[in-house]
Amino acid sequence: MKYFLLFFFTTVVFNANAQSQLVPNQNPNYIVSQHHYTRILDSLQITMNTTVQDTYKAYDWYEAKLEKKQNRINTRYQARLIRAENSNYNYNYGYNYNNNWGWGYQRFFPSIAYRTGNWWFRW
Amino acid sequence: MKKISILFLGFTLVLASCSNRKVSRIDPSETPDISGSWNNTDSRLTAEEMIKQSLSEKWLSNHLMEKSKKPVVIVGMVTNKSHEHIEAETFMNDLERSFIMTDKVGLVQSGKKRDQMRAEKADMQTNASVSTMKKFGLEKGADYILQGSINSIVDAYKKKKTVTYQINLELTNIETNEVVWIGEKKIAKLVKN
Numbered sequence: 049m050k051y052f053l054l055f056f057f058t059t060v061v062f063n064a065n066a067q068s069q070l071v072p073n074q075n076p077n078y079i080v081s082q083h084h085y086t087r088i089l090d091s092l093q094i095t096m097n098t099t100v101q102d103t104y105k106a107y108d109w110y111e112a113k114l115e116k117k118q119n120r121i122n123t124r125y126q127a128r129l130i131r132a133e134n135s136n137y138n139y140n141y142g143y144n145y146n147n148n149w150g151w152g153y154q155r156f157f158p159s160i161a162y163r164t165g166n167w168w169f170r171w
Numbered sequence: 172m173k174k175i176s177i178l179f180l181g182f183t184l185v186l187a188s189c190s191n192r193k194v195s196r197i198d199p200s201e202t203p204d205i206s207g208s209w210n211n212t213d214s215r216l217t218a219e220e221m222i223k224q225s226l227s228e229k230w231l232s233n234h235l236m237e238k239s240k241k242p243v244v245i246v247g248m249v250t251n252k253s254h255e256h257i258e259a260e261t262f263m264n265d266l267e268r269s270f271i272m273t274d275k276v277g278l279v280q281s282g283k284k285r286d287q288m289r290a291e292k293a294d295m296q297t298n299a300s301v302s303t304m305k306k307f308g309l310e311k312g313a314d315y316i317l318q319g320s321i322n323s324i325v326d327a328y329k330k331k332k333t334v335t336y337q338i339n340l341e342l343t344n345i346e347t348n349e350v351v352w353i354g355e356k357k358i359a360k361l362v363k364n
Contacts, residue, residue, distance in 0.1 A: 097248075099250075099257070099258050099260060106254035110329065110332070
């Protein structure tokens with residue numbers, strides 16, 4: 049039994065040594081690197097067989113000019129839209145029938161009257 | 172009634188003439204330059220040059236002499252550092268195809284396709300019959316990894332522009348880190364607006 053156990057352990061140790069045996073000129077610390085890269089393998093391999101787009105915007109005089117022109121058109125268009133939407137609030141403060149704070153035209157813009165405190169009596 | 176029919180016919184004709192889109196088939200090898208951006212011709216020229224360089228240079232004969240068997244290559248990452256969106260897969264696929272067609276270089280799958288293949292193999296372990304089930308751990312290991320980069324230089328003033336693309340592919344020995352081949356293709360264009 050004693051001889052059998054001795055033979056068994058000798059065989060196990062011999063096999064373990066054979067597996068971790070270095071090939072000629074191999075760095076003995078290779079296992080440190082192997083463990084490190086095995087741990088982060090998935091994240092490093094995510095870009096395999098793909099094109100990583102790391103593009104930049106090149107300055108093109110002509111395109112910049114066209115872009116500037118288009119921006120100006122867009123800005124003017126937006127300004128016109130805003131002006132059209134808010135036209136009733138921006139002007140006509142006069143004492144006439146269509147002013148924004150009197151009666152008549154204002155009935156299309158519901159608000160609570162400051163004296164009566166309700167929606168129906170405007171004063 | 173006749174007048175109405177004539178009017179209707181005229182209206183239909185006017186509507187038909189409004190759609191002026193015309194599509195015609197062209198030879199993929201003769202794609203015309205339209206905007207001056209990267210196009211099919213650039214991709215094709217790059218592929219042709221890379222195929223020619225990779226299959227005729229020393230690394231291949233050196234490997235055959237050293238190992239007495241054809242090299243196995245895996246495709247890695249290509250970084251596009253140019254000013255345009257360029258998909259390298261178009262010319263990389265041509266290159267991979269040439270490796271297989273010439274039978275000079277072996278190719279192993281990588282990336283998402285490889286993951287899918289392994290997933291299928293895992294699925295087989297529980298669903299396929301024992302005689303047809305494929306085993307894990309028998310994949311072929313690559314000798315070299317193919318990586319690349321795309322760069323560009325743009326010089327523009329008023330209505331003139333020059334664009335130079337530089338495409339580089341590198342083949343590196345996975346075990347020794349030694350770069351055994353660098354393929355290069357330069358494409359220059361003059362664009363007038």
